[in-house]
Amino acid sequence: MEWIDAADPGRVHTEGRMARVALEEARDRVAALVGTRSRQVIFTSGATESINAAAYGALHAGRGERVVMADVEHSAVREASERYASSIVTIGVDRTGVIDVDGVRESMSHPGVGLVQCQWANHEVGTMQPVSDVVAACSERGVLIHIDAAAAAGHVPIAFDDLGADLMSLSAHKLGGPRGIGALLVRRGLRVPPLLVGGAQERARRGGLEDVAAAVGFGAAAAQLAEDDRLGIEAAAANRQVSALRAAALAIADVEAYGPLDERMRLPHLLCLGIGGVEAEPVLIGLDQAGVAAHSGSSCSSESLEPSPVLEAMGVDGERSLRFSVGWSTTDADVQLAARTLPEVVVRLRSLTAGGQGDAPPAL
Amino acid sequence: MRPWLTGRFGNPSGAHQVARAARAAVDDSRDRLAAVVGVDPGGIIFTSGGTEADNLAVLGAIAARPGPVVVTAVEHPAVMEAAVASGQEVRVAPVDVNGLLDLDCLGRLLDRHVTLVSVQLANHETGVIQQLDQIARRVRKHAPEALFHTDAVQAAAWMDLRAATASADLVSVSGHKLGGPQGIGALAGRGRPMLRAILHGGGQERELRSGTQNVAGIVGLAAAAEAAQAGRAADSIRTRILRDQLAADIRGSAPGCVETASSVARLPGHIHLRFSGIESEALLVLLDDAGVCASAGAACASGAMEPSPVLLAMGVDKTDALSSLRLTLGPTTTPGEVAFAARVVPASVQRLRAA
Numbered sequence: 122m123e124w125i126d127a128a129d130p131g132r133v134h135t136e137g138r139m140a141r142v143a144l145e146e147a148r149d150r151v152a153a154l155v156g157t158r159s160r161q162v163i164f165t166s167g168a169t170e171s172i173n174a175a176a177y178g179a180l181h182a183g184r185g186e187r188v189v190m191a192d193v194e195h196s197a198v199r200e201a202s203e204r205y206a207s208s209i210v211t212i213g214v215d216r217t218g219v220i221d222v223d224g225v226r227e228s229m230s231h232p233g234v235g236l237v238q239c240q241w242a243n244h245e246v247g248t249m250q251p252v253s254d255v256v257a258a259c260s261e262r263g264v265l266i267h268i269d270a271a272a273a274a275g276h277v278p279i280a281f282d283d284l285g286a287d288l289m290s291l292s293a294h295k296l297g298g299p300r301g302i303g304a305l306l307v308r309r310g311l312r313v314p315p316l317l318v319g320g321a322q323e324r325a326r327r328g329g330l331e332d333v334a335a336a337v338g339f340g341a342a343a344a345q346l347a348e349d350d351r352l353g354i355e356a357a358a359a360n361r362q363v364s365a366l367r368a369a370a371l372a373i374a375d376v377e378a379y380g381p382l383d384e385r386m387r388l389p390h391l392l393c394l395g396i397g398g399v400e401a402e403p404v405l406i407g408l409d410q411a412g413v414a415a416h417s418g419s420s421c422s423s424e425s426l427e428p429s430p431v432l433e434a435m436g437v438d439g440e441r442s443l444r445f446s447v448g449w450s451t452t453d454a455d456v457q458l459a460a461r462t463l464p465e466v467v468v469r470l471r472s473l474t475a476g477g478q479g480d481a482p483p484a485l
Numbered sequence: 486m487r488p489w490l491t492g493r494f495g496n497p498s499g500a501h502q503v504a505r506a507a508r509a510a511v512d513d514s515r516d517r518l519a520a521v522v523g524v525d526p527g528g529i530i531f532t533s534g535g536t537e538a539d540n541l542a543v544l545g546a547i548a549a550r551p552g553p554v555v556v557t558a559v560e561h562p563a564v565m566e567a568a569v570a571s572g573q574e575v576r577v578a579p580v581d582v583n584g585l586l587d588l589d590c591l592g593r594l595l596d597r598h599v600t601l602v603s604v605q606l607a608n609h610e611t612g613v614i615q616q617l618d619q620i621a622r623r624v625r626k627h628a629p630e631a632l633f634h635t636d637a638v639q640a641a642a643w644m645d646l647r648a649a650t651a652s653a654d655l656v657s658v659s660g661h662k663l664g665g666p667q668g669i670g671a672l673a674g675r676g677r678p679m680l681r682a683i684l685h686g687g688g689q690e691r692e693l694r695s696g697t698q699n700v701a702g703i704v705g706l707a708a709a710a711e712a713a714q715a716g717r718a719a720d721s722i723r724t725r726i727l728r729d730q731l732a733a734d735i736r737g738s739a740p741g742c743v744e745t746a747s748s749v750a751r752l753p754g755h756i757h758l759r760f761s762g763i764e765s766e767a768l769l770v771l772l773d774d775a776g777v778c779a780s781a782g783a784a785c786a787s788g789a790m791e792p793s794p795v796l797l798a799m800g801v802d803k804t805d806a807l808s809s810l811r812l813t814l815g816p817t818t819t820p821g822e823v824a825f826a827a828r829v830v831p832a833s834v835q836r837l838r839a840a
Contacts, residue, residue: 125666133769134778166533166668169696173684197686197695204685294697301533301668301699316683318570319536319563328563329536330661332668332702405501414501 127333131322140333147340151304154343154352155270155291156280163305163323164336168271168292169197170317171305174327175267175288176201176236178313184265185235189228191220192434193248198238198269199430210234217381218248218435225255229262237266241279241289244272245431245444246380247391256286265311271295271303275346276356276388281306288313293335297449298342302335355449359390362447362456369460370394373467379437392445395432399470401443407466413459416444497689497698507700514707521710522656522673523647530678530690531703534670535638535659537683539563541672541694542634542655543603545680547571552600555628557586557615558798564603564636565794578604583746584613584799588623595627602633606649606656607640610795610811612755613746614640621652632679638662638670642713642815643721643752650675658710660702664816665709669702720816725753727823728814732756734827739834745796745809754814759801763808763837771833777826780811 128136130144145159152159165171172195180186186207190198191214202209210231212224225237237259242249252268259266267288270279275296281289289306293299307313307326320328346352364384370376375397380387396404401417408415417429432439445459497508512526519526532538544567547554553574556564568575576594580586586604595602602624607614617635624633635653637646642663649656655678660669672678680693687695735758736742745757760768765781772779781793792806801809812826 127667128778132778132780134773134780135776136778166537166699167696169684169686170533170537172686173695195686196688197684200685200695204682292697299699299701300697301702314570317537317540318566319539319561328540328566329534330659330667332533332666334666335668335699335702409501414503416501 124334124337130331130333131320144331144333144336147336150340150344150347151291154279154347155274155289155306156278157282157306158309160324161281161306161309163307163326164331164339165303165305165327166301166329166332167303168269168290168295169303171290171292171303172197172267172269172271173201173205174305174316175290175313176205176238177316179236179265179267179288180205181314182235182265182312184263185233187231187233188236188238189225189231189234189264190238193218193220193243193246193431194238194240195244195269195271196430198240198267202236202238206236207233214434216435216437217386218243218246218379218431219381219386220250220255222251222254222258226258226261229258229264234262234264237264239266239268241268241270241273242277242388243380243431245391245429245442246393246435247272247388248380249273249277249386249388252286253284256284259287260285272391273388275342275352276359276390278352282309287311293339293342296342296346299335299338302332302339304339356389359447359451360384362451362453363390363392363445366445366447366456366460366463367392370463373464376467377437379432379435379442390447393432394443394445395437396441396443396467399441399467399474401441403470404443404463404466407470408459408462411458411462411466413455413462415459416446417442497700507698510700511698511703514703517707518671518710519673521646521707521714522658522671523650524673524675527691528674528676528678530672530674530693531698531706532670532672532694533668533696533699535561535636535657535662536563536670538657538659538670538672539603539634539636539638540567541680541683542632542657543567543601544571544683545693546601546632546634546655546678547573548681548683549679550600552598553596554601554603555591555594555599555631556603557605559584559608559613559795560603560605561609561636561638564605564634568603573600580798582800583749584608584611584795585749586615586620588619591620592623592627595624595631597628597630599628599631602628602631604633604635605639606635606637606644607752608795609639610793611746611757611799612639612752612813614644614750614752617649617652640752641710643717643754645714645717646673654678655680658706660706660709663706663709663713666702666705669699669706671706716816721753724814724816724818727818727820728753728756731812731814731823731827732758735830738827739831742834743805745799745801754818756812756814757809758812759805759809760834761805761808763834765807765809767837768810768833771836772829775829775833777812777829780813781809 127140130140188202188206271292291304293302377395379393428439634655638659661667741761796806
């Protein structure tokens with residue numbers, strides 16, 4: 122983080138040029154992680170900005186102002202689409218959260234569809250989407266596609282150029298880099314109008330002085346993951362930890378794990394559980410007191426305590442859902458603690474509920 | 486801010502302990518920045534920088550209430566281009582030869598339909614300071630419904646922002662211009678501004694700016710704003726003396742040198758010079774070789790040698806605009822560096838004239 126005192130990389134003086142070199146090296150590293158050329162990478166202030174810029178740009182590219190998407194998209198994708206689209210065509214998902222590719226294909230017969238939104242993988246449940254099929258469907262019809270890969274990048278391999286998608290959003294902090302930086306990938310040859318204007322930075326695709334220190338941090342995180350298949354090794358470790366926690370959770374009566382059964386169809390580091398008979402919030406508090414951090418719904422809305430639209434779209438009960446994630450700093454001891462604490466907390470809460478109502482014995 | 490870069494990674498919107506610590510840091514920083522700027526903490530919207538703050542003020546105000554927008558001819562592109570991108574009628578208020586807004590011309594552009602007026606506090610190229618209180622009175626009188634925004638990015642390190650928020654409804658600041666980190670800025674308003682967000686999803690910053698907060702940047706911005714406020718009086722006097730000395734030295738030893746807007750109130754660190762018959766691009770290269778960092782026009786435009794729109798708006802002709810040099814001094818600039826620049830700039834001009 123020595124670039125915290127970086128000069129303006131847009132200047133021609135020596136300090137400016139040094140900052141430029143650092144910025145471009147960071148860009149090369151991010152590009153390498155996601156299988157694209159450096160020129161395709163626009164640095165932004167984070168995935169939310171990338172997603173908003175993608176929606177704004179694609180819908181102002183003169184191709185159509187309607188968006189096709191499923192309700193499992195991140196709130197940034199949903200709300201940016203609502204803001205910048207004339208209308209939204211909603212497509213369905215199955216009970217594991219996988220979007221209906223035929224539905225996408227059919228929806229494009231609606232006049233004025235300019236953009237399809239399809240996440241690489243779901244941020245709550247971890248469900249991976251059939252992005253290649255959706256991209257193929259879009260190319261057939263000449264409709265732009267944006268892929269929100271914020272939850273997936275750094276956890277599963279991504280090859281942007283090979284995929285052939287038009288736009289893709291990435292977040293640094295979701296893959297071990299700093300907050301306040303992300304990237305928008307733009308397919309070679311595609312030009313869309315910028316959302317943030319007022320400066321020719323990022324090849325006139327995003328106004329605003331580049332955050333060199335944060336970009337360098339993003340690049341370093343990307344380089345670490347790309348080196349010696351660290352991504353694959355971490356994914357395997359995460360998968361092992363999540364499997365252990367999943368098994369412990371499923372041993373509790375009336376607990377369900379959401380998302381596809383096949384672990385290759387899920388992000389390796391996420392586990393979303395539905396817990397019968399108790400609400401998520403007291404479980405979260407019980408876990409937190411024992412030193413286990415978990416979430417209900419998505420993190421952005423966890424304070425509002427509204428049911429997760431993702432789970433609603435899947436047709437499952439969102440009010441009783443919990444989300445766990447493991448990362449590079451998660452130890453097996455942490456997982457064991459969570460695996461031990463979760464049944465205790467659930468059983469205790471269920472007995473309280475049962476006691477308060479003066480009827481049935483604890484469910485376990 | 487370093488702890489928030491290296492060890493503490495909580496998401497301030499989460500409910501667990503790590504997240505609560507992050508949120509406490511954000512809230513504390515919001516309070517501190519609000520005190521420096523002179524607004525309630527609820528009036529601070531953290532952004533990714535000055536550009537986003539300007540874009541949010543302009544596009545956000547117009548999206549909330551569409552209508553004509555009035556800007557000066559010398560605004561930063563972050564304001565000017567956002568105004569154009571809004572698709573609404575853009576009325577451009579002219580400036581005089583010193584870059585000062587003509588109040589009567591402004592008055593004629595204002596009417597009750599205008600929804601936003603944006604006038605910078607100080608110019609990014611010349612450092613010229615606008616008389617915000619007088620301008621605010623005109624706006625209130627002729628366009629009472631309009632939001633009044635000021636881009637204080639350039640001025641924030643040097644001027645008391647409480648005066649800016651006393652005149653304007655919305656004030657943009659940037660972290661790195663305050664001596665803090667890049668990638669962070671804020672839009673400050675009195676009360677909850679009538680804006681529609683440009684970044685959606687997540688609902689952070691009271692629904693006005695979604696996106697996981699850059700905790701380290703926010704902490705750094707607040708600390709930088711406090712440090713700038715504490716050191717402002719002494720830094721300003723010291724820097725102004727050095728600046729005036731440097732400008733006098735260069736003018737004295739480089740014939741054909743004109744200092745832009747030298748007779749009006751400017752930020753203490755800015756010098757803007759024009760050297761007739763010299764191309765600023767060549768001059769910059771010589772200066773850089775000698776170890777002096779300078780700039781030709783606006784930073785965003787350097788590299789592309791277009792004449793500065795700011796100078797053109799002040800009535801400078803195209804050739805003269807392309808022969809300009811901007812030097813800026815900061816609180817850390819030493820008398821030795823100033824003496825060095827005072828020798829190198831005239832010598833470099835001499836070399837180019839001889840060539």
